[in-house]
Amino acid sequence: MKISAETFQLETKYPFVIARAGAADQRSVFLEIAHDGKVGLGEAHPSSYYYNETPEKVLEVVAKVGDLLGDDPFPIVDIVARITEAFPDAPAAVAGIDIALHDLCGKLLGVPVYKMLALNPANTPRTSYTIGIDTIDVMLKKLEEAREYPILKIKVGVDNDMEMIRAIRDNTDAIIRVDANTGWGVDEAIEKINALEQFDIELIEQPIKAGDYEGLRKIRQNTNIPLMADEDSITTAELPKLIGCVDAINIKLMKCRGLCEALRMIHTAHSLGMDVMLGCMTESSLSLTAAAQLSPLTKYADLDMNLLLTNDPYEGLKVVDGKIILPESPGVGAIRR
Numbered sequence: 001m002k003i004s005a006e007t008f009q010l011e012t013k014y015p016f017v018i019a020r021a022g023a024a025d026q027r028s029v030f031l032e033i034a035h036d037g038k039v040g041l042g043e044a045h046p047s048s049y050y051y052n053e054t055p056e057k058v059l060e061v062v063a064k065v066g067d068l069l070g071d072d073p074f075p076i077v078d079i080v081a082r083i084t085e086a087f088p089d090a091p092a093a094v095a096g097i098d099i100a101l102h103d104l105c106g107k108l109l110g111v112p113v114y115k116m117l118a119l120n121p122a123n124t125p126r127t128s129y130t131i132g133i134d135t136i137d138v139m140l141k142k143l144e145e146a147r148e149y150p151i152l153k154i155k156v157g158v159d160n161d162m163e164m165i166r167a168i169r170d171n172t173d174a175i176i177r178v179d180a181n182t183g184w185g186v187d188e189a190i191e192k193i194n195a196l197e198q199f200d201i202e203l204i205e206q207p208i209k210a211g212d213y214e215g216l217r218k219i220r221q222n223t224n225i226p227l228m229a230d231e232d233s234i235t236t237a238e239l240p241k242l243i244g245c246v247d248a249i250n251i252k253l254m255k256c257r258g259l260c261e262a263l264r265m266i267h268t269a270h271s272l273g274m275d276v277m278l279g280c281m282t283e284s285s286l287s288l289t290a291a292a293q294l295s296p297l298t299k300y301a302d303l304d305m306n307l308l309l310t311n312d313p314y315e316g317l318k319v320v321d322g323k324i325i326l327p328e329s330p331g332v333g334a335i336r337r
């Protein structure tokens with residue numbers, strides 16, 4: 001197998017601001033793995049929050065990974081395990097390779113990834129549409145632009161977040177999810193979540209900093225809105241620690257190293273009684289469509305970044321009345337525009 005990669009600067013319509021980070025590096029790395037006349041496409045979007053990974057680091061992994069790929073793309077679980085062991089601090093790089101291998105194998109077999117994985121494409125969930133932190137005026141403008149989406153994810157974790165949510169709820173009947181991105185303290189979270197109940201909030205994502213399981217448990221015992229871990233749910237290894245702490249987890253391919261581990265996480269979470277969301281970083285339609293291939297297994301999806309980009313180089317999943325529609329073409333099904 002031959003692997004190559006290049007970086008690409010993704011542009012968003014608005015600067016994407018969340019509680020724990022300002023303007024982030026919006027470069028993705030697009031990968032190609034060629035074998036037997038077919039080319040598998042992958043995308044890595046590294047986050048400085050996880051292992052301080054950068055596009056340069058991804059390119060370094062791609063340059064060194066050659067022999068570990070082997071000459072048979074089908075045992076993806078084994079290949080990804082080898083690469084993870086060799087590069088434990090490059091989750092997005094591994095995810096990009098995992099995605100490219102799934103795409104390649106689907107193309108070699110002539111079937112979409114969901115079919116390779118025995119999943120029913122009719123069972124995809126609806127995705128939320130994310131509104132990042134901004135002034136209330138700009139957030140209300142974004143709300144106007146989001147009219148066609150029945151589920152909104154609102155980023156909070158700033159001083160006036162109650163005011164923000166009130167202004168949004170006053171202007172929409174949509175389902176609202178709230179993501180604090182580690183922005184609150186434990187007591188602050190309890191107070192704010194209880195105050196948020198009046199606004200009919202579906203779930204609260206990652207209220208406090210990662211690793212404070214006691215804090216999460218205390219919040220859960222003193223509030224009524226379901227809690228979801230994101231920064232606290234990276235791979236399957238974290239999930240047993242979250243028992244009793246949260247009702248659901250957010251899985252992102254770029255945190256967990258791709259579809260192989262995401263599948264493991266989905267089934268583990270379900271066995272622990274937790275619901276699952278498939279989420280994303282600032283990614284193009286390529287890796288979003290890869291994640292969407294697993295969405296028939298999950299209750300929630302937040303695969304909306306393509307809706308927020310102005311220069312998405314790929315076309316793949318579609319969103320109709322909020323519901324994710326998977327492409328029927330072989331592999332991941334993302335096509336370069």
Ligand code: MG
Nearest residue numbers: 179205206230
């Ligand atoms: Mg989140």
